[in-house]
Amino acid sequence: MSTTSLSSAVMTHPVRERQAAALAARLGLGVLALDPDPTGPPSALRTALVAWAARAADAGHHLVVQDDVAAPPELLELVAGSVARFPDEALIFYTNWHARNGAAARLAALAGAGWVRAVPEEFAPTLAICLPVRTADAFRAFAAGTAERHDDEVMATFLRAEARPGLLAVPTVVEHIGTSSINGHAAQGIRLAVCPVGAAEARPLLDRGWVLEEWGWLPYMRYGEGYVRPVGHEHDADPRRHLRWTEALPATGLTEGQVRDVVRRHRDEDAAESVGRLFGRGFADELWIHCLLLGRQAEDAARRHAAHRAAAGPVGEAAARVRAAALSTVGPAGLPPERRPELNPEHTALMTAYAQHAVRCGGRLLEPVEGRSAGAR
Incomplete structure (x- = not known):
């Protein structure tokens, strides 16, 4: 798949707009999706809905990245290759090191896998996530009426309703930066990627690595x-x-x-x-x-x-x-x-x-x- 059929957006708040613009320029990402109510109660979902609506009309897949991440210049290329391999999946390119999903990714890494099926009952990490456009549109319709403010929780609920939790990339090329949180997660302290590696190490596993679908207990x-x-x-x-x-x-x-x-x-x-x-x-x-x-x-x-x-x-x-x-x-x-x-x-x-x-x-x-x-x- 070429990157031309992959659109992207960086979701951000006005207090981080300069940071988001620098990230988008550095990685060649698309539009900035700004919080439509920046003085309102904190809500990642409110901004996420703007980001998912920002897909290009001719795109087959849409990538949403949050503003507080670092990633290599090859990110779009790696994502495009991954969606060509798994065109119908929700693909997640960042997983927290301390969550159940992080444990699943760590187990998969130790087993030699390149991808692992996400834990169904846990939040779906949304720092860097790519959806087929039809799935993105369905998510927007699903989430439009909810009072929940955490987009990762709503995404997980949506994927459970679809009976298919996302696929987690085991090698993690996207890294979380900083410990502040507009959405109230600062109490979790330093939270980083579970398997941080560069693009060169990630590419073979993303392109050819086997998928751990069932990890047991x-x-x-x-x-x-x-x-x-x-x-x-x-x-x-x-x-x-x-x-x-x-x-x-x-x-x-x-x-x-x-x-x-x-x-x-x-x-x-x-x-x-x-x-x-x-x-x-x-x-x-x-x-x-x-x-x-x-x-x-x-x-x-x-x-x-x-x-x-x-x-x-x-x-x-x-x-x-x-x-x-x-x-x-x-x-x-x-x-x-x-x-x-x-x-x-x-x-x-x-x-x-x-x-x-x-x-x-x-x-x-x-x-x-x-x-x-x-x-x-």
Whole structure:
């Protein structure tokens, strides 16, 4: 697909108009979509509806980018190639490092995938999202009467109604910048991309990488603690509730005893002490167990999708670099927001090595459940 059949808009507020104009000029993006009521109550959706209406008449797809991002000059080229490959999908090019969707993208990166199906009950990241124009028009009609102000929540509800959550790009070339939030998300602190890489590393995976459609149960972290999203959690009476990993573990086919036995036998206690001195022993324990479970699920996904991996063909060093990027963010993302500003490169390197070892040990949890039904995975 050529970029000529892809239109784009940058959604912004007048206080960031200069920033948005610079972004549009740098990336070759289209019009600026300004908040039509800048003195009214904060509402990302109000501006998003303007941005989605700004599609070119002859475009087949429309890309909406928010003003507080950075991206490489090749962004439009990468998006155009992706929509040519997946013409009917909602394609999401930025995923937060600390959300359930971030955990799904991180798991997919560790399994070697280029794309992953989004978590259906969570908000749909909208910092950089591309829709077929018919889908964009349908979204505008769907969202027109809602009182909700968060466009990412309305987008997720819309995609659920369409019975097809978006596809998340596993390599993340779009990065969030700053911590301010017109829409009230500043309390989340530093929030960055889950698998940040450059265009060269992203291109092979976006163009040829296999798609992880079903990731089974999903380990994730929030505010320093580990959680597990069970299979089918979108059908729960309260799908947004968070289940601590100890609570959710029986649905996975694992036992807490199995998990703690691997911790006892295989964790590097010197590394655990180092992480614990910085951020507390409880966090060190939670991070290692989270990464252990993440490694188990990534290894399981890689085994189950071996044929897809082979069919995708070689992607050079791209998959290894995306995997390394995913591991570099798991520790910082798992910290409580107020602790993230304390990080320096040495701390990040320590947590990355610590996480990497736990992920490598994850395969040790596969053998006891080998042969059980896929539903328990």
